[in-house]
Amino acid sequence: MRVITSAEIDQVVTFPHLIDALAEAFRSDIETPVRHHHEIEREGAHGTLLLMPAWSGPKTKDGFVGVKVVSVFPDNGAKNLPSVLGTYLLMDGATGEPRAALDGTRLTLWRTAAASALAARYLARPDAARMVMVGAGSLSPFLIRAHLSQRPIREVALWNHRFERAENEAAQLQAEGLPVTAVRDLEGAVREADLVSCATLSTAPLIKGAWLKNGAHLDLVGAFNLSMREADDEALQRGDVYIDTHAARSEGGDVALSLQSGAIAASHVKGTLFDLCRQDKSQRRHAEAITVFKSVGTALEDLAAAMLVWRKLPHTA
Missing domain, CATH: 3.30.1780.10 (ornithine cyclodeaminase, domain 1)
Structure with a gap:
């Protein structure tokens, strides 16, 4: 072996x-x-x-x-x-x-980031150029590289609750030739973003639905249990929501919590990665639609x- x-x-x-x-x-x-x-x-x-x-x-x-x-x-x-x-x-x-x-x-780092980028292949705008990476942990460099491989992203704003960590990681990625800049203003960055990817352990929503511009894609990777949350109800309500597997309806934060509270109905979840891959075409209703993807991981x-x-x-x- x-x-x-x-x-x-x-x-x-x-x-x-x-x-x-x-x-x-x-x-x-x-x-x-x-x-x-x-x-x-x-x-x-x-x-x-x-x-x-x-x-x-x-x-x-x-x-x-x-x-x-x-x-x-x-x-x-x-x-x-x-x-x-x-x-x-x-x-x-x-x-x-x-x-x-x-x-x-x-x-796990490789496959988790790849799953998010796979969803973005079907959900993010083909011309997505500005990305925000929320969180500067071990997964964030993988998510940045994965999304860059699928969309023509020219700018990546990296935000972390400890700014110095975002600065350090941004410097390392810049040294690799990646267009990453650390930012302090999360709201301002999200309002301009075509793609927002979150990988944090936050227990309270970081992304507000009111910040998402028309046509944005929101990628929710962190919040792996029901005590965590990365986006508020409005973010899910404004978006066409997709999940990696049906487990995301009851596991992890965000989608499961909004379903439990009644903020969104079960029918608001449009499909899974199985559906996206088997249909194998863009699922954007129109250019201005907001899309949301929540992953909890699968074997x-x-x-x-x-x-x-x-x-x-x-x-x-």
Whole structure:
């Protein structure tokens, strides 16, 4: 069994290829059972173990079985360790033989950003030129690169609640030749944006619907539980809302919370990534329509990304 590091993943994956691989996966017959969630009792903050399996359908050529194992230990910061760690186990679809163990944390960053850009392929205006990235965490550089691969974005405004972190990240991305500038005025940046991507842990809405200009696309990636929120009800009410999977109706913040409160009706959610990929055409009603995409993640994306990495890596005889 091969161990595949984050550096090796970075060497072989590009967003155009990964986004295409995800699109094909959402059109395929990959099985994704409900993920397993287990609490691990410990002194201090309890840990969590997440198991996310998926496998190719029986008629799939060169199929695979995979499972992502994620551990969440909130007290790890005191030990200079990330609180969230993950590994992806990829197995042969015909025999179950283990093929590879991949860096699950890195794989998740790539596939999460690719899923957002895949949605934007169908929902954002083709001429989207100005982007706002809300949040300067580990996911934001991936989201910026992913969206840049799908739309002719000329300017990226990067906002973070700690401005110095946005400045540091913007400088690093500028050094790569990316058009990223740190900003302090979130409202002003959003009012001018064609595409707004959010990846934060905010517990209160950061994006107000009143700020979104006609034709804007809003990408909501953070707010992974019901105590978090990145956009207010008005943002969802003004937009044509799409979600990655039906789980987003009850998991994560934003869409699930607006549905629970009655701020939006179930019929306000127009479809999923499955629908977008299988229809395979722009779902914008008109140029001035506002669109919204909310993701909570799915094991299908992990499997598709792991399969792409495996196929792209050179293998010795």
